[in-house]
Amino acid sequence: MLSTFIAGASYSLKTHHPNLSYFSSLFSIFITIIGKNMETSANSISRLLDHPNGQITHIIVDDYTDPWVEPETVLIQGGFARHSTFWYHWIPSLARTYRVIRRDTRGHGKSSTPRPSDNYAYTLDTILSEIADTLDQLGLQKVHFIGESTSGMLGEAFAVKFPNRLHSLTICSSPAYLPPAALELFSFGHSSWPEACRKLGSRAWGEHLARAPGTLSSTDRKYEAWWVSTIARSSSEGLAGYAEFLSSLDTRPLLSQISVPTLILAPAKSAATGLEEQLEIARQVKGAKLVIIHGAGHEIYADKAEDCLTAFEEFLFDLDFRGSTDIA
Template sequence: MPTIQREHAQLHYYLDDFTDPWRRSPDAIVLQHGFSRNGNFWYNWPPLLGREYRVIRPDLRGMGASTADAEHYQPTLDVLMDDLLAILDHEGVEKAVYVGESFGGIMGMQFAHDHPDRCRALVLCNSPCRLSRRESQTPGGSWLATMEQGGIGAWSAATINFRLDMRHADEGLKDWYIAEMDKTNPEFGQALHRYLDSLDFGPHLKDITVPTLLLTGDESPTTSMEQQQFMAAEIPNSELTVYPGLGHGINAIYPEWCVDRMREFLGLQS
């Protein structure tokens, strides 16, 4: 499990590489997790991609096996972009396909926008360009209070329908999802949540030039079809593909469908 020492943080990432060893520079793909999760949330993607790509699954600083100094914890897009570039440089990756889910997708928009020379294509799974506030829908009223009092696991359990469509997901997946999110330090989760409240990438979408695929369910409570259609209209070279009758969590519930759509999209861009 590779690690990199950064200022005020030690970054961990998973590397899944089952490409032919004589291929000197196999294509790379980054799978970036969302809010208060970790690289293990992509566990069902490497078996589908490992023969084609060097699969890199970073843990954001302060999450998963990546550590961070709480006194200097600043989960801004600029800081997280520097972390991502450090990982790519450490692996000698000049250009990668970037796949992000939820907040990981917002990071991908920043990556594609600021570093188009490093991004072959962008794939957004259930990714908004901005998040609307829904604190009144959480038991106790406040998401931040729920995190502080019960940890990220309690918050995740109270808001699971924003993350997983339980009409399609297995109960075991839900329990694992909550337990895995509960590993995140609530202090880091609260800091990232406060930052997300102020984030709106909408004005910059028109400046993303890399090929972009948006994958979503048409009934997601977090990434509405209205917002997804807005994003597809704003990003010049983009395609929106919709799974009918599905809420949130498309990457976790239907990885094969996502990978098939991605392969088709990348094939058209070749």
């Protein structure tokens, strides 16, 4: 809207007052500077971060805390095919108390997809280093990490490799690995999960997933249409490359090494991770708190957002209380 105003005003000056082209240029510069200042002072900011390896990460920063408060930061990392847009409904509650960063993982949303010429090392270390670099570029030493579904595995690995960068870890509907049955489910009759993403495309792959029992969080057709079209914002190759990475990821050996405070939001009816697996993760992670969320399927962050938020906020309150008690 601002750019339209700038262009229109400049055009008017040049057209109706050709001798004022110099002042028109100054006017454009002046308004652009104002626009940039307005953008950086907004409560919700979309940013693109350049990593040393040449990849780009898209984030949305939401901060509706009081101006004189220096809040702690919550980093939200969505699961496969789900990028920052999917978490819109968590912001009104969280961003009043915390700075909230929604991050598109590699190949998702507005984050870049590695090209063959990039010689990108699609490894766990690479993904974790990009998360750490995101924090570095934002000047953040520590965050509360929320990893949904497969991004919970990223959170577990990050907690082991960079424990000093986390206040806490929350995993939501997160398996510790993807067994053959899950990989077959996501393949939808194709030779592999990545191949399904490439052959079907991101939209059709999302449509297939929406029809699988225990996955989508709502039977509302309008929601399903929005959900599929939002998944389609990621490229098929972006999803395929990330699917290849996830297909062999296994964080079970790391669970006993997690030392940061951990909350497990366990879905009661997920097609991707059973309740017994969630209980086993809780047994492996020392001191972990497990809360069972009774949702329609896998995406409890969506259909049971209030229950998840309540559990998360109570978890953080307990951490603050314990911290203040320790100081006293």
